[in-house]
Structures are given as C-alpha cells and as structure tokens.
Amino acid sequence: MVPLNSNLQHLFNIAQKPTKMGIGLMSGTSLDGLDIALCRFTGNGISTQFELVKFITIPYPESFKQEVQQVFAKRQADLEKVTLLNAYIGTYHAELILQALHEWNIQPAEVDFIASHGQTIYHAPKRLHQHANYPNATLQIGDGDHVAVKTGIFTISDFRQKHIAAGGEGAPLALYGDVLLGNKSGENRVLLNVGGIANLTWLPGDNDFSRVLCTDIGPGNTLIDAACRKYFNKPFDEDSAIAYKGTVNQPLLEALLAHPFLTEKAPKTTGPELFNLDLVAEAQKASSTENISPQDLISTLSAFTAASITSFIKENINTHNLKIFTSGGGARNPFVIGELKKMLPDVFVDDSNALGINPDAKEAILFALLGNEALSGEPVKIGDNPEVLMGKFSFPG
Structure with missing residues (x-):
C-alpha cells in the first residue's frame, strides 16, 4: 500500500x-x-x-x-x-x-x-x-x-x-445550515437573514426536506446603506435614527415594489448588481419623487425592505402557526423589524438568539x-x- x-x-x-x-x-x-x-x-x-x-x-x-x-x-x-x-x-x-x-x-x-x-x-x-x-x-x-x-x-x-x-x-x-441547525419537528419556521440582501429558509414542521424553500427575496440593508453613505456619510442607519426622522413616501415605495424581480418565481438570487442606487433613481423618476428629502428616502428604503419581505412570505408561505427567526445586520434595524411585525401581526418574530444562534454570527x-x-x-x-x-x-x- x-x-x-x-x-x-x-x-x-x-x-x-x-x-x-x-x-x-x-x-x-x-x-x-x-x-x-x-x-x-x-x-x-x-x-x-x-x-x-x-x-x-x-x-x-x-x-x-x-x-x-x-x-x-x-x-x-x-x-x-x-x-x-x-x-x-x-x-x-x-x-x-x-x-x-x-x-x-x-x-x-x-x-x-x-x-x-x-x-x-x-x-x-x-x-x-x-x-x-x-x-x-x-x-x-x-x-x-x-x-x-x-x-x-x-x-x-x-x-x-x-x-x-x-x-x-x-x-x-443558508439552507444547508438552516436545515441542519434550525429544523424542529412540529414547528413551522422561517429563518430570515437580513444582510445586504434579504434571504430566507422555510422549514416545514413535518421535516419533509423536499418542501424546504431557500431563496433570496430582495434588498436587505444594501439600499439603505448605500443611501446613508451618499447622503449622510455614514456606513449604515444606526438604530434607525435617520429612518425614524423621515416619512415613508408612498408613491416611491409603490414604484420600488413594482420591480419585476420581486414577483419572479422562487428560488432566485440577486445582489447589489441589481439592487443599487441606480434602481432607486429609476423608481424616483417613475414616481416623480426625485426631490424628496434624504431622511424620507432612508425611511422609504427601510419600508421597502420590510414590505418586500412580508409580501414574499404572505404569497409563498402559510403563516398559520409560523415562527420567524431573524439574523444579519437587519435584525438590529428596529424600523425594519417593527414594520415586519406590523405587517405580520399573527406571526411570532424573534432573532436567532431564541434558537441558541448568535444572529450576528449566523453566516x-x-x-x-x-x-x-x-x-x-x-x-x-x-x-x-x-x-x-x-x-x-x-x-x-
């Protein structure tokens, strides 16, 4: 030998x-x-x-x-x-x-x-x-x-x-780790990571791995961070301080939510190559909102992240007895998480600490x-x- x-x-x-x-x-x-x-x-x-x-x-x-x-x-x-x-x-x-x-x-x-x-x-x-x-x-x-x-x-x-x-x-x-570490018999779970891009893994409580869904959803922090760098010379919106000072601009939010990627069939992937400030500028032009304040823009982009996530969950996942566990930098964005909870009032939402997994360390x-x-x-x-x-x-x- x-x-x-x-x-x-x-x-x-x-x-x-x-x-x-x-x-x-x-x-x-x-x-x-x-x-x-x-x-x-x-x-x-x-x-x-x-x-x-x-x-x-x-x-x-x-x-x-x-x-x-x-x-x-x-x-x-x-x-x-x-x-x-x-x-x-x-x-x-x-x-x-x-x-x-x-x-x-x-x-x-x-x-x-x-x-x-x-x-x-x-x-x-x-x-x-x-x-x-x-x-x-x-x-x-x-x-x-x-x-x-x-x-x-x-x-x-x-x-x-x-x-x-x-x-x-x-x-x-994420699905490989989510299935091996986050799966629990008898409990329907969504493990939601809000990093630069938002993605989730749906884990049905019957442990049928053939039904597991893992997909990118759309923007997480990437648009918020890019706008913070451009308009405020800050890397991100710490504690949502800027978002809370602004007001969500509904016409711009609707223009952003009309992007075709958001209705493409899952699973799908994306990145900052698509979700960037050029896309935001196009949506502002389409909605005649080029002159809104930077604070209102941050507030609207934060609402966009939350709305795109909740819309995907409502359209693709049965929310009955559903528990959502968040991770990534967006898990510490109180504006985004607050909007998420408002739009999913009957769903349990907590960060992945509840699973024994540090949400910042999860990836x-x-x-x-x-x-x-x-x-x-x-x-x-x-x-x-x-x-x-x-x-x-x-x-x-």
Whole structure:
C-alpha cells in the first residue's frame, strides 16, 4: 500500500475526528468587517451537534472598503486590481484570524480547519446577465491558499462554485445550515437573514426536506446603506435614527415594489448588481419623487425592505402557526423589524438568539458548518437544490 503524503494524511486525520474545531469566515456585501466564528462540531448531517466557542467581527478600515469598492458589483473593473485583491484579501483575512486567535489565547494548532466564504465582488445568475451562451456565475475573491499558508491551518474555500457547477445559482447557501441547525419537528419556521440582501429558509414542521424553500427575496440593508453613505456619510442607519426622522413616501415605495424581480418565481438570487442606487433613481423618476428629502428616502428604503419581505412570505408561505427567526445586520434595524411585525401581526418574530444562534454570527457559523460537512458529511437532498458537498481544499504546506 502506497503511503499518503503528509498533507493527505493530515486531511484524513482531521476527517476521522469525531469532534472538530473549525473557524467560519464571512465578509458580506455590506463590507463592514470580517465575521470570525470559532465553532466546535460533533458528528455531521442532521445529527450535528454545534457549539459557538468564540465570535468576533473585526471592522474593516475605510481604506480597505475603498479598495474593494473599486471592483465590487461593477460590470467593468480593473483586471489588475481584481488579481491583486484576490491575493491581498486572502492574506489580510489570515492576519485577522491570527489576531482573533491571539486575543482568544488559542493556538492555530488547536484549530482543525478554516472555512472561508471570501469576498463576493460579482454575482451573475443567468436570469440577470442574459448572455445566451453563458451559465450562472459568481465570483468570490480572497484566495484560500493564502489563508492556509499564512495561518498554517487547513482551509476550505470557494463554496459557491460547486453549487453552480451542479446546476444551482451559487446562492443562497443558508439552507444547508438552516436545515441542519434550525429544523424542529412540529414547528413551522422561517429563518430570515437580513444582510445586504434579504434571504430566507422555510422549514416545514413535518421535516419533509423536499418542501424546504431557500431563496433570496430582495434588498436587505444594501439600499439603505448605500443611501446613508451618499447622503449622510455614514456606513449604515444606526438604530434607525435617520429612518425614524423621515416619512415613508408612498408613491416611491409603490414604484420600488413594482420591480419585476420581486414577483419572479422562487428560488432566485440577486445582489447589489441589481439592487443599487441606480434602481432607486429609476423608481424616483417613475414616481416623480426625485426631490424628496434624504431622511424620507432612508425611511422609504427601510419600508421597502420590510414590505418586500412580508409580501414574499404572505404569497409563498402559510403563516398559520409560523415562527420567524431573524439574523444579519437587519435584525438590529428596529424600523425594519417593527414594520415586519406590523405587517405580520399573527406571526411570532424573534432573532436567532431564541434558537441558541448568535444572529450576528449566523453566516460565519454556516460556513464553518459547510466546512465540517465537506470533511466528513454526505450530500443532503433539500428541495430542488444540488445534492453536493462544497468547498475547495487548501493545505498550509
């Protein structure tokens, strides 16, 4: 028998461990910082036992945000800048991981794997790009080899490509973690993530995985944040302070809600490539609301997020005895959550703390979970989604 090389032997040893310590990384479209979740997993699949050991969000400096924004969600970008950022972001994320481990007094050798989402710079499902000879596509940068070599920890990355290769759109991937960690027999649940884009997973209480629905809905924070940056030089509307000072402009809200993406059949995916300030400007022109105050605009965009979410839920999910658990930055937006509760008065709404999952850490936890599945799981069939394990392996040496 030919012996395994040292890298494959190390991989084999990790995969055989009944309990693994893994780090999940998430850097979202809001570009606010890197979420780092240190997780402990025992088992895999629907029998997975999970513990969040440590969590931190390390904010990005403004200089980093500006670098990424040069290529983010742009149909045309500097190819040299994309190439340089791919290496730079991988190395920078590795430095932030080492910083977090140092603060936690944990040695890199104690961590079995890193699962890195990378930084999305362009999401292009075929429905949106409409180039006849090209498939669904998405691009996340922040090379996994750089993360592995810099930290000395085995790294799994680029999860979305396998999903696309197997016939999906590369998003949302939340359903795999939501099913494995959020499913409860006898309870109909919606796990709603309000990040840059809002997405949800519907988990029917009969545990029939063929009925699970996971889909993007529309904008979460992306339009609110973009308008805050443009008009108030703020990265986001903290505590909805701006939204509460404004008034919802009904003609503009109706123009925004008329966008055809919102009535497309689910599952579907989207991103800032579609939901951006150009779209808002078009809606303002169509509704003759170009001259509304910036406060009214923030208030209306916040109402748009809540209305698009509630409209989707009412049209696609039976709300009888339904419980909604929120996560993402939007879970801490009192205006959006307040509107959500007003429009769904008979539905229980709480954040994912009620499930024992830190709502700020949820997406980073998801990728740690996908990393655990890549190492020791088997593909799980959920609805119409590809039955695959995801992630590319990078060895530290």
